[in-house]
Amino acid sequence: MITKCSLPSVVFNLSHAHFKTQNYNHPLRARAALPDPLSCRLHSCSDADSLVSFLIFALGKCSSASYCEAVHARVLKSASYGHGFIGDQLVSKYVAVGCEKHAEKLFDEIPEKDLVSWNSLISGFSRKGCLAKCLYAFRRMRNEAFMNPNEVTLVSVISSCADVKALDEGRSIHGLSERLGMLMEVKVVNSLVNMYGKCGKLGAACHLFEVMPVRSLVSWNSMIAVYAENESPMEGISCFTLMRRSGIQPDDATLVALLQACESVGSIRLLESIHCVICCRGFYRQMSIMTALSSLYAKTGRLDASHRVFLEIRNPDSIAWTAMLAGYAAHGYGSEAVTLFELMVKKGMMPDHVTFTHLLNACSHSGLVEEGKWYFRTMLELYGVEPTLDHYSCMVDLLGRSGFLEDAYELIKSMAMEPNSGVWGALLGACRIYRNDELGKEAAEHLINLDPSDARNYIVLSNIYSAVGLWKDASEMRALMKENFVARLPGCSYIEHGNKIHQFVVGDRSHPLSHMIYTKLTELIGKIRRAGLTPKTEFVLHDVDEESKEDMINEHCEKLAISFGILVTNPGRTLIIRKNLRICGDCHSFAKMISLIEKRTIIIRDPKRFHHFTDGICSCADYW
DNA sequence: CTAGGGTTAG
Numbered sequence: 236m237i238t239k240c241s242l243p244s245v246v247f248n249l250s251h252a253h254f255k256t257q258n259y260n261h262p263l264r265a266r267a268a269l270p271d272p273l274s275c276r277l278h279s280c281s282d283a284d285s286l287v288s289f290l291i292f293a294l295g296k297c298s299s300a301s302y303c304e305a306v307h308a309r310v311l312k313s314a315s316y317g318h319g320f321i322g323d324q325l326v327s328k329y330v331a332v333g334c335e336k337h338a339e340k341l342f343d344e345i346p347e348k349d350l351v352s353w354n355s356l357i358s359g360f361s362r363k364g365c366l367a368k369c370l371y372a373f374r375r376m377r378n379e380a381f382m383n384p385n386e387v388t389l390v391s392v393i394s395s396c397a398d399v400k401a402l403d404e405g406r407s408i409h410g411l412s413e414r415l416g417m418l419m420e421v422k423v424v425n426s427l428v429n430m431y432g433k434c435g436k437l438g439a440a441c442h443l444f445e446v447m448p449v450r451s452l453v454s455w456n457s458m459i460a461v462y463a464e465n466e467s468p469m470e471g472i473s474c475f476t477l478m479r480r481s482g483i484q485p486d487d488a489t490l491v492a493l494l495q496a497c498e499s500v501g502s503i504r505l506l507e508s509i510h511c512v513i514c515c516r517g518f519y520r521q522m523s524i525m526t527a528l529s530s531l532y533a534k535t536g537r538l539d540a541s542h543r544v545f546l547e548i549r550n551p552d553s554i555a556w557t558a559m560l561a562g563y564a565a566h567g568y569g570s571e572a573v574t575l576f577e578l579m580v581k582k583g584m585m586p587d588h589v590t591f592t593h594l595l596n597a598c599s600h601s602g603l604v605e606e607g608k609w610y611f612r613t614m615l616e617l618y619g620v621e622p623t624l625d626h627y628s629c630m631v632d633l634l635g636r637s638g639f640l641e642d643a644y645e646l647i648k649s650m651a652m653e654p655n656s657g658v659w660g661a662l663l664g665a666c667r668i669y670r671n672d673e674l675g676k677e678a679a680e681h682l683i684n685l686d687p688s689d690a691r692n693y694i695v696l697s698n699i700y701s702a703v704g705l706w707k708d709a710s711e712m713r714a715l716m717k718e719n720f721v722a723r724l725p726g727c728s729y730i731e732h733g734n735k736i737h738q739f740v741v742g743d744r745s746h747p748l749s750h751m752i753y754t755k756l757t758e759l760i761g762k763i764r765r766a767g768l769t770p771k772t773e774f775v776l777h778d779v780d781e782e783s784k785e786d787m788i789n790e791h792c793e794k795l796a797i798s799f800g801i802l803v804t805n806p807g808r809t810l811i812i813r814k815n816l817r818i819c820g821d822c823h824s825f826a827k828m829i830s831l832i833e834k835r836t837i838i839i840r841d842p843k844r845f846h847h848f849t850d851g852i853c854s855c856a857d858y859w
Numbered sequence: 860c861t862a863g864g865g866t867t868a869g
Contacts, residue, residue, distance in 0.1 A: 523868040
């Protein structure tokens with residue numbers, strides 16, 4: 236006998252008898268027996284226990300709202316909410332698929348709510364990143380039901396605080412955990428360590444880690460990740476050494492955290508040594524590690540190595556494809572990124588919002604205006620990806636950079652959400668290229684409102700004013716900057732050599748080889764002059780850069796780093812340099828000419844992208 | 860026997 240379900244599209248496909256004979260606890264069997272829960276038929280079950288077991292199992296297989304409703308309807312018909320905890324399961328599933336209202340309503344209908352019921356609701360909200368709802372449920376639990384949280388409750392709430400960097404709330408849960416004597420629980424402390432790390436409180440995280448009675452593998456992993464996230468990569472690596480000395484075997488999370496630490500150090504040598512560890516210990520089978528590794532090679536300037544690692548991944552998932560795509564995008568290979576995207580879709584991968592962010596970014600940096608517009612239009616229709624602020628930033632950048640300033644502005648005005656600094660920053664960037672003081676002023680005003688302490692916004696606007704001859708406005712911007720006590724971030728370049736990262740600032744004379752570096756620099760500038768390659772103003776951004784004109788352009792840190800690199804490495808070796816601010820127009824020309832004269836490939840990474848200089852041209856084609 | 864996320868990849 237077949238019973239109809241309340242929703243027409245949802246029919247189950249297994250008889251109860253069939254279901255019972257199968258060992259449904261075995262994941263492989265279960266998958267084979269129930270390939271697609273949405274298209275299955277449910278025969279009536281004689282006893283409620285098996286029905287509930289089946290429903291719980293089926294619920295875990297699918298994640299759509301209509302499916303939850305179908306199961307819900309079935310529960311109302313022949314079982315109680317308390318039966319096999321089906322009510323709790325439904326609550327967490329409803330939250331997971333985004334039906335918070337259904338979840339809350341159902342939750343209130345559950346007659347005897349125990350701790351697990353509350354935890355289902357709280358952890359559900361936590362996972363969805365709804366800190367407010369999560370905390371609200373947590374307070375209700377304590378104030379209405381007079382229940383004390385257990386370790387699961389605390390971990391959920393603390394993780395939620397970590398996700399949204401809610402330090403104050405996190406601290407108060409920390410205090411509560413202490414009062415309840417829960418700081419003996421490893422899991423609770425681990426999530427606290429993570430929370431403090433995410434909130435930038437390295438000291439608090441370290442202290443907790445040091446005093447915790449028992450440290451698990453996860454504790455060490457969390458601590459390494461916290462170091463890596465808080466600009467203390469070397470400490471993260473020493474932490475790894477200590478972990479090994481305590482006899483703890485690393486797992487995939489350890490390696491991923493270590494790779495992150497490498498990224499902060501910016502050391503390719505270190506990255507290569509960790510690559511060796513990965514190969515030796517057989518970690519190369521783990522997708523998360525390989526994805527992180529591929530991404531790290533790209534971020535440290537070695538797109539070729541990144542691609543090789545990607546090719547080693549057996550069945551790359553959507554995240555791995557996106558990582559590769561992001562690499563191409565950052566290095567300015569727009570059409571390659573587009574090809575890669577089409578290929579991943581052809582392979583059946585489902586692109587998500589991150590994929591589209593990088594794809595649009597790639598289009599923008601390569602001037603693929605039509606392609607970018609098309610993907611932006613179709614991402615919702617074809618892939619169900621709602622545009623976010625990041626996507627709008629990319630599109631404003633794409634339109635603005637290619638000269639359609641008004642279109643970019645119109646797009647901002649058409650947005651349903653409040654534009655953030657990324658969006659206005661993209662517009663301001665375009666205004667500085669095309670020296671549009673009117674729109675630039677509006678963008679900069681928004682930006683200064685959003686973050687008055689960011690020096691770049693004042694400088695860019697001031698430079699735009701200078702460029703169009705509005706000297707008074709320009710000096711007013713400088714004055715405003717002083718008034719707001721904003722300090723300009725000093726430009727800084729890094730280059731790795733001989734097991735060390737060498738750092739240079741403008742006019743730096745602190746390096747032990749300083750004298751030779753300056754001699755080399757003078758020699759290089761002389762060579763450029765003699766070759767008749769005087770920098771022309773062909774570069775649109777010339778003399779409007781983040782570091783002001785007052786700086787001694789000839790002693791900019793990029794030039795020092797390049798001179799040092801040429802001085803200490805063999806002829807023909809590629810130089811890889813990182814910079815904390817965007818490269819200035821003059822240094823960009825300098826790098827191009829040096830790449831030609833010295834026959835060197837120079838790769839410079841700025842906060843926005845990579846520049847590959849070879850034979851006198853840059854991969855960005857002077858198009859930022 | 861025991862429902863309910865400790866960390867980690869784009």
